[in-house]
Amino acid sequence: MHIRVLVAGKPSLAYAKSGVEEYLKRLQRFGDHKLEMVKAGSSADVSARLSERSAGSYRIVLDERGELLSTSQLAKRMETIERREGVKEITYLIGAADGHTEELRKSADLVLSLSPLTLQHELALVVLLEQIYRVATLRRGEPYHREA
Numbered sequence: 001m002h003i004r005v006l007v008a009g010k011p012s013l014a015y016a017k018s019g020v021e022e023y024l025k026r027l028q029r030f031g032d033h034k035l036e037m038v039k040a041g042s043s044a045d046v047s048a049r050l051s052e053r054s055a056g057s058y059r060i061v062l063d064e065r066g067e068l069l070s071t072s073q074l075a076k077r078m079e080t081i082e083r084r085e086g087v088k089e090i091t092y093l094i095g096a097a098d099g100h101t102e103e104l105r106k107s108a109d110l111v112l113s114l115s116p117l118t119l120q121h122e123l124a125l126v127v128l129l130e131q132i133y134r135v136a137t138l139r140r141g142e143p144y145h146r147e148a
């Protein structure tokens with residue numbers, strides 16, 4: 001399964017660059033994971049670019065109004081998605097500062113929230129990559145993830 005993360009703009013904050021590099025490096029041993037950037041801009045422009053670039057994939061839009069899942073629930077959801085016929089790629093979409101348009105949210109296969117708090121998009125990117133890594137280790141039975 002191909003996993004792709006599309007994000008508006010390139011991370012510029014030092015912690016975000018470092019975190020992105022670390023989790024992309026860790027994910028290398030778990031298959032095909034790609035990070036791609038689209039040009040930042042208005043919500044409408046970014047949403048249009050994200051929509052166009054994710055066409056044909058299973059779209060997961062990150063938005064604070066989305067569904068809140070635990071890591072274990074996300075792992076189970078990923079397994080279910082991967083078993084669906086015709087799904088070859090899952091694409092996570094992270095918008096710019098103004099978020100996604102309603103149209104993009106409605107076109108998503110899943111609207112997912114990382115937190116009920118609004119997260120700065122560079123922080124959301126690091127949190128998402130860490131969760132993708134955590135899910136990958138959980139699914140392989142590795143000790144990284146611990147249930148409370």
